[in-house]
Amino acid sequence: MDEQFTTYTVTGKNSPIVWQFKYHLNGLLAEFKLLEGELDAKQINWLFVKGKFPYREDQIKQWNTIPEFDIKIGEPDLSFDSFWNAYGNKVGKKKMAENTWKKLSKADKLKALEAIKHYNNYLSRKHGIDKAHPTTYLNQEYYHNEWKSAV
Incomplete structure (x- = not known):
């Protein structure tokens, strides 16, 4: 059975990072991957210590206002x-x-x-x-x- 996800690919405009977040259709995080780059201490602090990690889809949607990120959204296949x-x-x-x-x-x-x-x-x-x-x-x-x- 193929489960559907909405995928957000986050690319750093000023750093060599590419992160991928996949969300179930209910909006909860299913998967987080580092596609390129490594998390540095500043990114770890921002994501995990300061509570910015988007475990819900509505949280990552707010990232569109962050100028350092380029975010591409892949919609689920509704065929x-x-x-x-x-x-x-x-x-x-x-x-x-x-x-x-x-x-x-x-x-x-x-x-x-x-x-x-x-x-x-x-x-x-x-x-x-x-x-x-x-x-x-x-x-x-x-x-x-x-x-x-x-x-």
Whole structure:
């Protein structure tokens, strides 16, 4: 299953750094990488000691005001193929699921992709319940359910 992320690549305008932050669709940090350069003492102090480390996506969005950084944002893949592969249960009528996907708003596509992980976790706790066909998941708006808290 391919999970979706929003990626922020931060390049230093006055230093040889390139950092990459990947966020889950719920806005929480999934991964931090140093792509180029090394953290010096000043950067370590700024990021970790002074509490600037952006563990939530809304925090890194505020970095656009920092003149020393150039930030590139990679949006999550909201194509139907991305959903189809992430959902994993490739049964039923693919074309019907694709037509439903095309009608969804961007916000609902994000919710649908984000909810897959929680839905799968729910199913793993509830033995004997089959995973819904992708078309059912979309048409019945399973992605609006609170799978994280469902028993």
